[in-house]
Amino acid sequence: MSANYSIAVEFKRVMKSFGAKHVLTDVSFQIGHGQALCLLGRSGTGKSVTLKMIMALMRPDSGEVWVDQDNVVGMGEHRLSLVRRKLGYLFQDAALFDSLTLYENLALPLSRLTKKSKDEIDDVIRQVLADVGLGADGAKYPSALSGGMKKRAGLARALVLEPKILLADEPSSGLDRITAAEIDELLMRRKVEHGTALIIVTHDVHGARRVADQVGVLDKGNLVAFGSVDEVSQSENDVARRLITE
Amino acid sequence: MRWLSRFVEIVGKVGLFSLRVLIDWLKPPFEFAQLSRQLAEVGNKSLALVVVSGFALGAVMTLHTRSTLVTFGATAMIPAVQAVSFFVEIGPLVAGLLLAGRVGSGIGAVLANMRASEQIDAIESLSIDSFKFLVVPRVLACVIALPFLTLFMDFAGLLGGFLSEELSSHIAPALYLNRAFDYLQWSNFIAPTLKTAVFGFIIGSVSSYFGYTTDKGAQGVGEAATNSVVVSSLLIIVADVFLIKCIFFLFPDTAI
Numbered sequence: 001m002s003a004n005y006s007i008a009v010e011f012k013r014v015m016k017s018f019g020a021k022h023v024l025t026d027v028s029f030q031i032g033h034g035q036a037l038c039l040l041g042r043s044g045t046g047k048s049v050t051l052k053m054i055m056a057l058m059r060p061d062s063g064e065v066w067v068d069q070d071n072v073v074g075m076g077e078h079r080l081s082l083v084r085r086k087l088g089y090l091f092q093d094a095a096l097f098d099s100l101t102l103y104e105n106l107a108l109p110l111s112r113l114t115k116k117s118k119d120e121i122d123d124v125i126r127q128v129l130a131d132v133g134l135g136a137d138g139a140k141y142p143s144a145l146s147g148g149m150k151k152r153a154g155l156a157r158a159l160v161l162e163p164k165i166l167l168a169d170e171p172s173s174g175l176d177r178i179t180a181a182e183i184d185e186l187l188m189r190r191k192v193e194h195g196t197a198l199i200i201v202t203h204d205v206h207g208a209r210r211v212a213d214q215v216g217v218l219d220k221g222n223l224v225a226f227g228s229v230d231e232v233s234q235s236e237n238d239v240a241r242r243l244i245t246e
Numbered sequence: 247m248r249w250l251s252r253f254v255e256i257v258g259k260v261g262l263f264s265l266r267v268l269i270d271w272l273k274p275p276f277e278f279a280q281l282s283r284q285l286a287e288v289g290n291k292s293l294a295l296v297v298v299s300g301f302a303l304g305a306v307m308t309l310h311t312r313s314t315l316v317t318f319g320a321t322a323m324i325p326a327v328q329a330v331s332f333f334v335e336i337g338p339l340v341a342g343l344l345l346a347g348r349v350g351s352g353i354g355a356v357l358a359n360m361r362a363s364e365q366i367d368a369i370e371s372l373s374i375d376s377f378k379f380l381v382v383p384r385v386l387a388c389v390i391a392l393p394f395l396t397l398f399m400d401f402a403g404l405l406g407g408f409l410s411e412e413l414s415s416h417i418a419p420a421l422y423l424n425r426a427f428d429y430l431q432w433s434n435f436i437a438p439t440l441k442t443a444v445f446g447f448i449i450g451s452v453s454s455y456f457g458y459t460t461d462k463g464a465q466g467v468g469e470a471a472t473n474s475v476v477v478s479s480l481l482i483i484v485a486d487v488f489l490i491k492c493i494f495f496l497f498p499d500t501a502i
Contacts, residue, residue, distance in 0.1 A: 052367070055367075055371050057367050057371065077375070081373040081375075082373075084370075084371060084372070084373045085373050087371065089367075089368070089371040091364045091367065091368055092364070093363060093364065095363055095364040095365045095367065095368040096368075097360075097365055097368070097369075098359075098360075098365070099283075108372065108374070109372040109373070109374070112275075112373075112374060113372070113373055113374075157372075161372075
């Protein structure tokens with residue numbers, strides 16, 4: 001158990017390889033509740049893998065991944081499902097279920113994981129969809145949504161269970177600046193109003209500057225810089241400095 | 247020989263995957279809503295294909311059989327030959343192979359696409375057991391739907407055979423049916439029809455295995471669909487041999 005109860009997520013000396021390729025090498029960091037961490041880095045440096053390890057969709061070769069006082073590495077499926085209820089995950093392409101309407105996408109976790117009545121579920125979904133600006137789109141299938149709407153819908157699904165920690169994989173990729181800023185605004189509101197911890201993988205430095213309390217830079221599997229935006233912009237590591245000041 | 251060792255390896259992996267399906271079948275929660283959705287997908291949407299194919303096959307078979315039986319003056323046997331061959335072997339096997347194509351490729355492609363687009367990860371992230379949610383209902387739907395679809399194929403074949411024979415000899419429907427079922431016993435009918443539940447299990451398990459376990463992104467979708475059809479079809483044909491042996495052992499009087 002972690003001694004510090006305010007820690008939302010902590011990596012301790014995490015290593016992960018795919019065959020001969022070392023994706024993460026001895027990565028350690030921590031992020032507290034109510035804080036926002038943006039993970040930056042070039043493509044293929046292990047950012048999305050980091051998120052998947054927090055959700056225990058992938059397991060590290062060695063090291064520990066702590067989520068709100070629980071080490072999820074090697075955890076059984078039953079306990080893992082309890083830990084996952086504290087987490088929300090916005091996937092890169094939203095990963096909405098094609099065969100379900102937007103309403104059904106959101107109702108699925110609510111009907112299975114909570115004891116809410118049909119009316120209560122309707123109320124929650126109406127509220128969450130209104131929050132992300134999709135109040136009139138509940139009956140649509142994912143194929144009928146634009147890229148920006150899909151991201152919002154994915155965010156709505158990630159938020160519907162009111163997670164304590166929200167993981168977002170490139171929430172602004174493929175979006176214009178205005179829509180990207182709107183998504184960032186939604187994330188910030190979640191952090192400020194609900195105290196949700198945010199861990200965001202992004203290539204959008206402008207967004208990271210807006211949202212992040214902490215920035216981590218991954219390069220070739222190593223966490224080469226970690227700290228506030230100002231600290232990382234003065235980092236000795238060239239890649240980290242160039243990424244944050246571009 | 248490499249292809250043989252590869253095939254054996256796949257059969258082994260599919261076997262373990264199928265074992266997990268059987269174990270998870272019995273564990274709650276039971277996904278009735280998903281099962282009903284999949285039954286509609288597997289059953290309703292395959293019905294037209296099965297009926298039309300059975301009808302055409304029945305008509306063609308009667309044409310071929312007639313030309314042979316005329317030589318022996320045994321055209322009165324046409325309805326019986328048609329019924330026995332359809333209910334005992336042609337209906338179950340052709341239905342199995344047709345559905346390996348239509349349903350197997352569909353399941354393989356859908357699950358592979360869900361894997362590639364992270365929908366399966368999304369299900370897991372929502373604390374839902376993706377295997378129970380996606381795989382088990384699909385396999386179960388195949389097991390339930392196949393025997394019923396086979397019956398539709400059998401009767402469509404009989405109808406096709408009757409119409410073909412009616413055009414040739416103007417046989418009355420009642421006489422055709424009487425002659426058709428004269429030589430057919432319940433054991434000729436029940437066991438071969440139920441064996442298609444095994445075909446359904448093969449189609450569901452094999453296709454789900456290729457779709458659910460793919461890790462090749464978009465390329466994996468096409469591969470999963472193709473592999474699902476090829477391996478399902480092969481296993482159905484191989485399993486048919488063993489199942490016929492089992493049926494003969496359990497119902498010796500069916501060994502005509």
